Amino acid sequence: MKRFWSLFFILNLCLCSLTLQAQAEEPKISEQTQECIGCHVMATPGIVSDWEKSRMAKITPAQALQSPEINRRISVTAVPEAMANVVVGCYECHSLNNASHKEAAFEHNGFNIHTIVSSRDCAVCHEVEADQYSHNIMSEAYANLMHNPVHKMLVDSINGIQDFDGSKTILNPHNDEITDAESCLYCHGTIIKVDGKVTRETALGEMEFPRLKGWPNQGVGRINPDGSKGSCTSCHPRHSFSMAMARKPATCSECHKGPDVPASKVYDVSKHGNIYKSLGTKWDFDAVPWKLGTDFSAPTCATCHTSLIVDSAGEIIAQRSHQMNDRSPYRLFGIYAHAHPIKADTSIIKNKAGLPLPVELTGEPASEYLIDAETQTTRRQAMQKICLGCHATSWVENQYKRLEHTIEQTNAMTLTATKILATAWEKGAAKGLAQKESIFDEAIEKMWVEQWLFFANSTRFASAMGGADYGVFADGRWYLSKNIQEMADLLELKLALGQDKAAAEKKPAAKK
Ligand code: HEC
Ligand code: HEC
Ligand code: HEC
Ligand code: HEC
Ligand code: HEC
Ligand code: HEC
Ligand code: HEC
Ligand code: HEC
Structure with a gap:
């Protein structure tokens, strides 16, 4: 009898694995796809072939919905019936919400499709991620840059073409979409517009396509033809749509590496980055949920800012967050570091001076637009809970004390640079807002920009995420101190030259 049952069991196992194999080998693909x-x-x-290797080519939404909640990779509770029992293929994505894509949707070999699959389309199965992402500052990165007159002035001063008239430079009016698209908007995101239609000869005959302007682009705040914001492909490139890839620092480093935003450089040389580079090939980047200590032994960007993390007993340490700022009490980036803005759209902010900035030029925060102390505490605790999975309380608290101290110190060094610039404006050694001129185009103004944009930011990022060099000699405190001296010298020189010039202009007048 025992033998019978074991034979039965073995037979069953074989049958099961056969059906499983059949399922794995032949995922149901819709006729259209x-x-x-x-x-x-x-x-x-x-x-x-990218798509064939992706999870979406192997698991139907109905199968995905059967996973226990903690392991589930789709966040809706039901999907439209027509899609539930086929894998998510070309047709399923490229025909979603066709009507809302307006003139970007087109007839293509008997199908009505659109090329841009937007964050709103992904939301049909990943509603929670798409909704959270709409509260992430990244989803507003286009407006935060281009709809903020001060930030737009910065864009113009960098991307505009300059002339020289024999004695001084002239900044031409700037309205060059192509330059913007491969400069600032590469990361911040373009507006994708349909600019008529084009008929092209393809390998399979003549076909008509909408002509897309502002494309290709995978900027985080891209504005899609259906009006939705962001491009999920900035971190989950099509058509592999890999989560493992988004968990690796290389994904974030694509945009977070410049002297203005050196999170990735800082991480690279931090102890965490070192452990990742040395041991990371042995970690499990595919596990859901992600088990601290078991699946990985040091944090990546995603661990601290995004991921669902559990401990070895399966207890949740952190919930997954595509909002990504719900563990950040501060906005480190900026003229001054300050409490985090309440809304992802920062272009709505107005300080007391009437400027669209979260701080006054003298550093006081525009508090009504920023999170309160209580929310800061909740967010600090959410981040620290992750640290405490691997560190003791005093390690973590001391580390945060240093960060808070560094925020004060770097803000003070920005204030000093601002005082020098304000004096230059006041005494006519440079032209600023009072003269209705750009605050970013003259030499002393560009030095002021470097003070906060490069050196203060770098020092703060190094303090928050490790990488001591970037807080000291590589864009750190050395330059914070040197730059102030150079600004002060330049001001002195300009004021002296100005006095000489005024005196020279006065002399002939006196002779008359
Ligand atoms: C800035 C980078 C970034 C962007 C942009 C982004 N993601 Fe993610 N995504 C991640 C990271 C990191 C993870 C891993 C989370 C984890 O470890 O729990 C992830 C995980 C996921 C997962 C798998 C986990 C799950 O079950 O939710 C889905 C699905 C997903 N993202 C969908 C989206 C969609 C849809 C968008 C666009 C609205 C999007 N992502 C935009 C970084 C990003
Ligand atoms: C999960 C949704 C999804 C599936 C499934 C999918 N696509 Fe896409 N596809 C996208 C996204 C997102 C983009 C990027 C569009 C953009 O730039 O924003 C894209 C872009 C494209 C492009 C233009 C890319 C380029 O580099 O020129 C083509 C062509 C395309 N897909 C064909 C296909 C084909 C063929 C399949 C099936 C094998 C497929 N897609 C399956 C979402 C999907
Ligand atoms: C009769 C063959 C044929 C069929 C069927 C077909 N395609 Fe295409 N498709 C092409 C060719 C050829 C191109 C042009 C590639 C190029 O630009 O070089 C193309 C281009 C595209 C593009 C890019 C359009 C752009 O903006 O440049 C997308 C997206 C796309 N196909 C998706 C699909 C989807 C989704 C389906 C199924 C619903 C599909 N195709 C069915 C042949 C086909
Ligand atoms: C019709 C439903 C549907 C749509 C639309 C859809 N997905 Fe998915 N997605 C799935 C399913 C099913 C899985 C696999 C779930 C599983 O493995 O349990 C998945 C898995 C994922 C994962 C996790 C992959 C991994 O490696 O773990 C990511 C990331 C993802 N999708 C991103 C996207 C993005 C971005 C879009 C839009 C361009 C999109 N999806 C559109 C159903 C969908
Ligand atoms: C395609 C470019 C791009 C990629 C890839 C990217 N980011 Fe960003 N990120 C941005 C831009 C642009 C902003 C600033 C948006 C703004 O201020 O308007 C930003 C802002 C942020 C912020 C600040 C949010 C805040 O609320 O203060 C965090 C944190 C962040 N990104 C983390 C990540 C992580 C983690 C990854 C990788 C999983 C990543 N980013 C991938 C472009 C990118
Ligand atoms: C390589 C990617 C990349 C490029 C190119 C880029 N940025 Fe950014 N930008 C970022 C990231 C990342 C952040 C967010 C940094 C943070 O929050 O720590 C950001 C944030 C900003 C912000 C703050 C916006 C807010 O939320 O208030 C401004 C202003 C800005 N960038 C200006 C520019 C200008 C001007 C250009 C072009 C001359 C530009 N950026 C090009 C990645 C980029
Ligand atoms: C050990 C955890 C940890 C890791 C790993 C980590 N970060 Fe951070 N990150 C932090 C902390 C803590 C802060 C400061 C919190 C705040 O801004 O309130 C921060 C701040 C940031 C900011 C600044 C947001 C702002 O306020 O302007 C960005 C952008 C960022 N991180 C991106 C990244 C990227 C990209 C990586 C990977 C290359 C990364 N982080 C790795 C913990 C981490
Ligand atoms: C998954 C485990 C893990 C997490 C989560 C983690 N760390 Fe670490 N961290 C480590 C390990 C391991 C080291 C190396 C310790 C050593 O070599 O003594 C380290 C090193 C550090 C160092 C370097 C100290 C030095 O002087 O070199 C700092 C600072 C640090 N962690 C702070 C943090 C903070 C703050 C957080 C949360 C925002 C955090 N860590 C989250 C594992 C982790």
């Missing part, structure tokens, strides 16, 4: 693939294995073979 089969047609897309029929052509696209020839037209764009790279896209088809």
Whole structure:
């Protein structure tokens, strides 16, 4: 009898694994998608094979919904019936919400499709992620730059073409979408617009496509033809749509590496970054939920800012967050570091001086637009709970004390630079807002920008995330101190020259 049951068990196992294999080998693909693939294995073979390797090509939404909540990778409770029992293929994504894509939707070999699959389309199955992302500052990165007159002035002063008239430079009016698209908007995101239609000869005959302007682009605050914001492909490149990839620092480093935003450089040389580089190949980047200590032994960007983390007993340490600022009490980036803005759209902020900035030029916060002390505490605790999975309380508290101290110190060094610049404006050694001129185009103004944008930011980022060099000699305190001296010298020189010039102009007048 025992033997019978064990034979039965073995037979059952075989049958099970056969059906499982059959399921794994033959995921159900919709008829429409089969047609897309029929052509696209020839037209764009790279896209088809990326998709074939992705999870979405292997698991139907109905199967995904059966996973226990903690392991689930789709966040809706139900998907439209037509999509539930087929894998998410070309047709399923590229035909979603066609009507809202307006003129970006087009007739393509018998199908109505659109090329841009937007964050709103992904929301059909990943509603929670898309909703959280809309509270992430990244989703507003276009407006935060281009709809803020002060920030736009910065864009113009960097991307505008300059002339020289024999004695002084002239900054031409700037309105060059192509330059903006590959400069600031590469990361912040473009507006994608449809600019008529184009008929092209393809490998499979003549076809008509909408002509997309501002594309390609994968900026985090991209404005899509359906009006939705952001591009999920900035961290989950199509068509692999990999979560493991988004958990690795290389993904974030694409945009977080410049002297203005050196999070990735800082992380690279931090102890955490070192451990990741040395041991990371042995970690499990695919596990959901992500088990601290078991799956990884030091944090990546995602661990601290985004991921769902559990301990070895399966207790939740941190919830997944595509909002990504719900563990950040501060906005470190800026003229001065300050409490985090309440809304992702920072272009709505007005300080007392009437400028669209979260601080006065003298550093006082525009508090009504910023989170209160209580929210700061909740967010600090949420981040610290992650640290405490691997560190003791005193380690973590001392580390935060240093960060808070560094915020004060770097804000003070920005204030000193601002006083020098304000004196230059007052005494006519430079032209600023009072003269209705750019505050970013003259030499002394550019030095002031470097003071906060490069050196203060770098010092703060190094303090928050490790990487001592970036707080000292590589864009850190050395430059914070040197730059102030150079600004003061330049001001002195300009004022002296100004006095000489005024005196020279006065002399002939006196002779008359
Ligand atoms: C008869 C063959 C054929 C079929 C069927 C087909 N495609 Fe295409 N598709 C092409 C070719 C060829 C191109 C052009 C590639 C190029 O630009 O070089 C193309 C281009 C595209 C583009 C890019 C459009 C742009 O803006 O440049 C998308 C997106 C696309 N196809 C999606 C799909 C989807 C989704 C399906 C199924 C619903 C599908 N295709 C079915 C042949 C086909
Ligand atoms: C700035 C980078 C970034 C952007 C942009 C981003 N994600 Fe993610 N995403 C991540 C990270 C990091 C993880 C891993 C989270 C974890 O470890 O729990 C992730 C995980 C996921 C997962 C798998 C986990 C799950 O079950 O939710 C889905 C699905 C997902 N993202 C969807 C989206 C969608 C949809 C968008 C666009 C609205 C988007 N993501 C935009 C970084 C990003
Ligand atoms: C999960 C949704 C999803 C699925 C499934 C999907 N796509 Fe896409 N596809 C996208 C997204 C997102 C983009 C990026 C558009 C953009 O730039 O924002 C894209 C872009 C494209 C492009 C233009 C990219 C380029 O580099 O020119 C083509 C062509 C395309 N897809 C074809 C396909 C084909 C063929 C399949 C099936 C094998 C497929 N897609 C499956 C979401 C999807
Ligand atoms: C029709 C439903 C549907 C749509 C639309 C959809 N997905 Fe998914 N997605 C799924 C399913 C099903 C899975 C696999 C879930 C699982 O493995 O349990 C998945 C998994 C994922 C994952 C996790 C992959 C991993 O490696 O763990 C990411 C990231 C993701 N999708 C991003 C996107 C993005 C970005 C879009 C829009 C361009 C999108 N999805 C559109 C159903 C969808
Ligand atoms: C395609 C470019 C791009 C990628 C990739 C990217 N980011 Fe960002 N990120 C930005 C931009 C641009 C902003 C600033 C938006 C603004 O201020 O308007 C930003 C802002 C942030 C902020 C500040 C949020 C705040 O509320 O203060 C954090 C944190 C952040 N990103 C983390 C990440 C992480 C973690 C990853 C990788 C998983 C990542 N980013 C990937 C471009 C990117
Ligand atoms: C390589 C990617 C990248 C490029 C290119 C880029 N930025 Fe950014 N930008 C970022 C990131 C990342 C942040 C967020 C930093 C943070 O919060 O720590 C940011 C934030 C900003 C902010 C703050 C906006 C807010 O929320 O208030 C301004 C202003 C800004 N950038 C100006 C510019 C200008 C001007 C250009 C072009 C000359 C530019 N950026 C180009 C990545 C980029
Ligand atoms: C050990 C945890 C940890 C890791 C790992 C980490 N960060 Fe941070 N990050 C922090 C803390 C703490 C802060 C400061 C919190 C605040 O801004 O309130 C911060 C701040 C930031 C900011 C500044 C947001 C602002 O206020 O302007 C950005 C952007 C950022 N991190 C991106 C990244 C990127 C990209 C990586 C990976 C290359 C990374 N972080 C790795 C903990 C971490
Ligand atoms: C998954 C485990 C893990 C998490 C989570 C983690 N760390 Fe670490 N951290 C480590 C390990 C391991 C080291 C190396 C310790 C050593 O070599 O003595 C380290 C080193 C550090 C160091 C370097 C100290 C020095 O002087 O070199 C600092 C600072 C630090 N962590 C702060 C933090 C903070 C703050 C957080 C949360 C925002 C955090 N860590 C989250 C594992 C972690």
